Amino acid sequence: MFDILWRSIAIGIGATVLMDLWAILYGRLSGEGLPNWAPVGRWFYHLKNGKVFHDSIAEAAPYEGELALGWIGHYAVGILYGILLIVFTGPGWLDAPTFLPAWIWGIVTVAAGWFLLQPGLGIGWAASKTPNPTKVRILNLVAHTVFALGMYGTALILR
Structure with a gap:
């Protein structure tokens, strides 16, 4: 049982790392910059108060450790997946x-x-309130495909 759990955790970490490497590569090649996990950290922080959906996460009270919490949350979700x-x-x-x-x-x-x-951050269902929702949706699908490649690749390495 422990073997299954640690490999599952490693698969989530490996997939998240590959997805992050993809995001870095895309950000540099496109000039759009690197992902900012601070708004996600702020969102996670406000969940403790029962606040899930914000009109704009930028208007929610800041949290000193929101960037770290965003990264931790990002990897925790990857592990859960x-x-x-x-x-x-x-x-x-x-x-x-x-x-x-x-x-x-x-x-x-x-x-x-x-x-x-995305609606929790205030950017709408499936990024509908962003300037280019279709682009965001396509990038989300690509990123999650890379995440899938990371799960598969990590599983191959660990078998």
């Missing part, structure tokens, strides 16, 4: 990983961003 992948596929997937289940799960997890995090 790694664990849930194994819950849904079964531990046999760890011994014979295939890309399709990881990719399906990676795409399914976009829903949490579109219907919980």
Whole structure:
């Protein structure tokens, strides 16, 4: 059981690292800069008060450790997704990983961003309040595909 848990956790971490490397590469090549996890940290911080949806997370009271909390939350969610992948596929997937289940799960997890995090930050359902929602949605799908590749690749390394 412990073997399954640690590999599930490692899969979530490996996938999140690959997704972050993709974000760094994309940010540098596109000139759009690096991801800022501080607003997500602020969002996580305000969850303790039962506040899930904000008109604008920038208008919510700041929290001194929000950048660190954003990074911690980002990796905690990645770990949770790694664990849930194994819950849904079964531990046999760890011994014979295939890309399709990881990719399906990676795409399914976009829903949490579109219907919980993004409206929670005040940028609308599926980034509908951003200047270019279609671009954001496509980038979300690409990032979660990279995340799926990270889950699959990490599983291959660990089997």
